[in-house]
Amino acid sequence: MRTFFIINCQLSTFNYKRNMYALITGASSGCGYEYARQLAQKGYDLLIVSNEEAIHEKAALLRKDFSVKVLSLVRDLGTQDAAKELYDYCIAHQLEVEVLINNAGVYHDRDFMDDSEAFNLLIMNLHMVTPAMLVYYFGQEMAKRGKGYVLNMCSVTADIAVQRLGSYGSTKAFLRNFSRSLYVEMKDKGVIITDMTPGAINTGLYNIKPWATKLGLILGYIVQPDYLARRGVNAMLRGRAKVSVPFVWNYLLIWLVVLFVPTCLLRLIRKMGLF
Numbered sequence: 001m002r003t004f005f006i007i008n009c010q011l012s013t014f015n016y017k018r019n020m021y022a023l024i025t026g027a028s029s030g031c032g033y034e035y036a037r038q039l040a041q042k043g044y045d046l047l048i049v050s051n052e053e054a055i056h057e058k059a060a061l062l063r064k065d066f067s068v069k070v071l072s073l074v075r076d077l078g079t080q081d082a083a084k085e086l087y088d089y090c091i092a093h094q095l096e097v098e099v100l101i102n103n104a105g106v107y108h109d110r111d112f113m114d115d116s117e118a119f120n121l122l123i124m125n126l127h128m129v130t131p132a133m134l135v136y137y138f139g140q141e142m143a144k145r146g147k148g149y150v151l152n153m154c155s156v157t158a159d160i161a162v163q164r165l166g167s168y169g170s171t172k173a174f175l176r177n178f179s180r181s182l183y184v185e186m187k188d189k190g191v192i193i194t195d196m197t198p199g200a201i202n203t204g205l206y207n208i209k210p211w212a213t214k215l216g217l218i219l220g221y222i223v224q225p226d227y228l229a230r231r232g233v234n235a236m237l238r239g240r241a242k243v244s245v246p247f248v249w250n251y252l253l254i255w256l257v258v259l260f261v262p263t264c265l266l267r268l269i270r271k272m273g274l275f
Helices: 030-041 055-065 082-092 117-145 166-189 210-219 225-237 247-260 263-271
Strands: 021-025 045-050 070-074 097-102 148-153 191-198 242-245
Touching: 021 030, 021 082, 021 117, 030 045, 030 055, 030 097, 030 225, 045 055, 055 070, 082 117, 097 117, 117 148, 117 166, 117 191, 148 166, 148 225, 166 191, 191 225, 225 242
Parallel strands: 021 045, 021 097, 045 070, 097 148, 148 191, 191 242
Antiparallel strands: none
């Protein structure tokens, strides 16, 4: 698959003192854009990446709202070499990345065997290969400087093995376990690896009906992306290994499914067409 990028070179003339960048993937909407806002508010220059042209419009908004430099990059992160190409771009342009937010992802509640070969390769690259290799490349630079932060967007589905979420939940399980092991490996080198484990987020990703979304927001088991991003960034900068949002609902869901829904019941649910 051919990759391409477009750089918007309109940079703020603000005299910026840190000269450290936060790199956010999947930043053209939803949580990724909110992560960018949170980090811009804290004074970081930004490199925001997406496979959508809308990333340039979001960059303009960020420049307008915050006195920071913003580079916007259109890039397909679902390819095998995407991480190396993005790292090489930063090296070529002398961008020092102090914060890495691995947010880019895709979602399907569909049987693995019914999805296309292209999609199955995409989700594995996007959720496992690209974020892991971005940590590998940028993590080494962070360790040399003795400071750096990485936040990986995992999911509560990492602990829930159910039909139709086989590829999504399993790839997120890799990212969760990877984050925990890297936290232990990198903490003494001054690099924090944070596992953000969200439940349902009000981004339109899950095709939830409007009445169900409204009820979820009232009860608190669906959260707004700005709230999640704020919690995630604050936890990461405080050196936390993991943050789960919403905490109570996430662990209640895991407890109910793992303990009280055996495989035979999952098969019955499938046969009845309930999920």
